[in-house]
Amino acid sequence: MRTLSYKDAISEALVQAMDNDPDIFIFGLGVDDYKGIFGTTREAYRRFGPERVFDTPASEGALMGITLGAAVNGKRPVMVHARNDFMFLALDQLLNNAAKWKYVYAGKTSVPCLVRGIVGKGWGQGVTHSQNIQAVCAHVPGLHVAVPSSPYLAKGLILQALQTDGPVVILESRALYDTVGPVSEEMYTFDFGKAHVCRRGKDVTVVATSLMVPEALKAAGILEAHGIDLEIIDPVSLQPMDERTIIESVKKTGHLICVDNDWLRCGFSAEVAAVVADQAFGSLKKPVKRIGWAFSPCPVSKTLEDRFYPSCQNIIETVLHLLDRDVPYNKECALTTDTFLGPY
Amino acid sequence: MNEDAYKNIFLTMLRIRQTEEKIVSVYAEQNMRTPTHLSIGQEAVAAAVCQALEPQDQVFVSHRCHAAYLARGGCLDAFFAELCGRVTGSSRGRAGSAHLSSVEKHVFASPILGAMIPVAVGAALSFFMDRLPKIAVVFFGDAAVEEGVFSESLNFAVLKKLPVLFVCENNLYSTHSPLSVRQPPSPIYERIRVPELLSRQTDGNDAVRLYQTVSDLIPRVRQGDGPAFLECLTYRIREHVGPLFDYDRGYRSQEEVESWMERCPIQRLQEFITGQGIMTQDEIEEKRKEWSGQAEASYQKALKSPWPEGNTLLENVY
Numbered sequence: 001m002r003t004l005s006y007k008d009a010i011s012e013a014l015v016q017a018m019d020n021d022p023d024i025f026i027f028g029l030g031v032d033d034y035k036g037i038f039g040t041t042r043e044a045y046r047r048f049g050p051e052r053v054f055d056t057p058a059s060e061g062a063l064m065g066i067t068l069g070a071a072v073n074g075k076r077p078v079m080v081h082a083r084n085d086f087m088f089l090a091l092d093q094l095l096n097n098a099a100k101w102k103y104v105y106a107g108k109t110s111v112p113c114l115v116r117g118i119v120g121k122g123w124g125q126g127v128t129h130s131q132n133i134q135a136v137c138a139h140v141p142g143l144h145v146a147v148p149s150s151p152y153l154a155k156g157l158i159l160q161a162l163q164t165d166g167p168v169v170i171l172e173s174r175a176l177y178d179t180v181g182p183v184s185e186e187m188y189t190f191d192f193g194k195a196h197v198c199r200r201g202k203d204v205t206v207v208a209t210s211l212m213v214p215e216a217l218k219a220a221g222i223l224e225a226h227g228i229d230l231e232i233i234d235p236v237s238l239q240p241m242d243e244r245t246i247i248e249s250v251k252k253t254g255h256l257i258c259v260d261n262d263w264l265r266c267g268f269s270a271e272v273a274a275v276v277a278d279q280a281f282g283s284l285k286k287p288v289k290r291i292g293w294a295f296s297p298c299p300v301s302k303t304l305e306d307r308f309y310p311s312c313q314n315i316i317e318t319v320l321h322l323l324d325r326d327v328p329y330n331k332e333c334a335l336t337t338d339t340f341l342g343p344y
Numbered sequence: 345m346n347e348d349a350y351k352n353i354f355l356t357m358l359r360i361r362q363t364e365e366k367i368v369s370v371y372a373e374q375n376m377r378t379p380t381h382l383s384i385g386q387e388a389v390a391a392a393v394c395q396a397l398e399p400q401d402q403v404f405v406s407h408r409c410h411a412a413y414l415a416r417g418g419c420l421d422a423f424f425a426e427l428c429g430r431v432t433g434s435s436r437g438r439a440g441s442a443h444l445s446s447v448e449k450h451v452f453a454s455p456i457l458g459a460m461i462p463v464a465v466g467a468a469l470s471f472f473m474d475r476l477p478k479i480a481v482v483f484f485g486d487a488a489v490e491e492g493v494f495s496e497s498l499n500f501a502v503l504k505k506l507p508v509l510f511v512c513e514n515n516l517y518s519t520h521s522p523l524s525v526r527q528p529p530s531p532i533y534e535r536i537r538v539p540e541l542l543s544r545q546t547d548g549n550d551a552v553r554l555y556q557t558v559s560d561l562i563p564r565v566r567q568g569d570g571p572a573f574l575e576c577l578t579y580r581i582r583e584h585v586g587p588l589f590d591y592d593r594g595y596r597s598q599e600e601v602e603s604w605m606e607r608c609p610i611q612r613l614q615e616f617i618t619g620q621g622i623m624t625q626d627e628i629e630e631k632r633k634e635w636s637g638q639a640e641a642s643y644q645k646a647l648k649s650p651w652p653e654g655n656t657l658l659e660n661v662y
Contacts, residue, residue, distance in 0.1 A: 030519050058526070059490045085456065124441075300378050301429030343586045344585050344586075
């Protein structure tokens with residue numbers, strides 16, 4: 001199959017959807033500038049022009065409400081935030097209005113719209129440009145929340161979002177933007193509420209989100225050489241959540257490690273652990289383990305930032321701990337390679 | 345005429361410029377892993393406003409915060425150490441460039457647009473409640489007035505007649521988005537005007553006029569006349585984030601950038617300073633070298649400074 005980068009897959013999905021549906025428009029700070037949200041809105045701007053791809057004032061709160069007003073009247077807005085930390089400014093409209101819309105009007109009207117936010121990582125992005133808003137969004141009923149980990153999923157989720165009846169939040173990882181993978185040229189969708197089994201295995205279930213999926217796959221490759229067989233599940237959408245795929249896997253392996261691109265406290269990893277404790281408690285051979293960010297704001301200093309983010313090595317060590325194994329593996333290979341040279 | 349004030353403003357601007365030019369010259373070395381928003385071309389605003397402040401006044405800033413930090417006398421060693429992520433940095437390597445702050449000098453920065461505007465109003469509320477002769481100043485860009493929190497904060501400050509000075513550094517762009525696609529053409533200082541608010545516009549690259557304007561506004565704010573708003577027309581010479589020129593990127597022309605370079609605030613004040621005999625050309629060149637040398641020394645010192653210990657990651661988290 002043809003390969004595409006994560007950012008180009010997003011771009012292609014937007015262009016194909018806009019070709020199909022004249023009601024789709026993209027707006028947000030910088031969507032039409034020369035960088036085009038790290039290359040994801042350039043082609044849409046070139047193809048559809050300033051009527052359908054346009055810049056906005058820095059008014060996140062109002063713009064989220066404006067998104068809803070247009071959506072309820074048949075438009076399908078795509079609101080873009082180059083860093084999802086700025087979505088905190090839009091939360092009133094997103095949580096108090098968008099998430100409630102269909103419910104409070106008894107299903108007679110809905111607000112089909114897509115909010116794209118990008119989660120930053122590395123090179124000193126710092127305390128307010130590297131957070132992940134996923135848990136806040138997934139906590140409140142009424143939204144679809146998805147976190148694509150590959151170019152294939154990014155395209156499928158965006159195309160799904162642009163056909164969905166209701167508000168969708170897609171949180172992309174800046175650190176995945178240049179990763180490359182197979183992507184069909186055809187239009188296709190990836191359903192919300194469906195997990196993606198990235199690797200079949202029998203020893204330990206690893207539920208990994210977003211940019212932790214490649215780390216988990218790397219860990220699986222290293223451990224395979226030592227006869228340890230990981231099953232890697234990407235939940236893909238956090239809300240709705242595919243509980244069944246995770247439960248069935250844990251029933252098979254008896255072990256669960258949840259690796260999230262977020263803090264652990266009150267986060268999605270806690271939700272996965274709770275679901276498994278509730279529905280597969282008898283299958284667990286050992287306690288559930290969780291891996292995520294250190295519980296501090298993300299520091300700028302490299303020595304601290306390196307320690308803040310988990311890596312493949314944390315996954316390997318946790319697997320070995322669960323299985324009471326000790327194998328010699330190349331720790332250098334297990335480090336996350338950081339090729340991002342800044343600044344943003 | 346206050347010769348000392350103009351000399352101080354000039355030296356502060358020179359110091360900001362030489363410090364940021366040091367960043368420009370070493371940024372590619374990858375020792376500063378922190379997105380930086382340079383104030384080159386906008387130095388007059390922070391320098392002139394801060395010259396009119398008292399040491400106990402409080403200053404709040406956005407992402408383009410280096411100038412205010414330096415204008416308030418923030419430590420140069422701690423500045424470079426912070427940008428290099430060292431434990432000797434002003435925030436012990438946690439904050440980096442966009443949150444560059446000096447708690448000691450009452451300078452607090454945040455890069456979320458408009459985030460510090462209500463905080464400045466809150467500081468002013470406390471000064472008002474405690475009947476202290478202090479004021480709060482908040483520097484922000486032209487895009488911050490588009491945020492809801494700006495209107496809300498302005499309303500509250502006017503309502504309560506709080507001692508806060510809003511300083512809008514209108515540099516015509518938000519990242520790469522020109523003002524014209526974000527706001528109607530009427531000047532900001534007129535659009536937000538209400539009878540209870542002192543609202544002015546000034547040439548942000550003319551330090552002399554700027555200082556005269558704030559010297560009029562600040563005593564009135566301090567004595568309880570209520571808040572004031574000052575729109576300073578200025579221009580960012582370098583790219584939005586990073587050390588480079590970007591006029592080849594299509595969103596603004598080389599002619600436009602060059603026309604603003606000709607209006608360089610440092611050059612303009614230098615002509616005034618030498619014309620008035622406040623300093624000679626030789627004295628200025630000496631100072632330029634001195635600040636440049638100090639920036640280099642602080643940078644080298646930062647590179648020799650220790651990194652934060654890994655086990656301190658969770659410090660200051662509840």
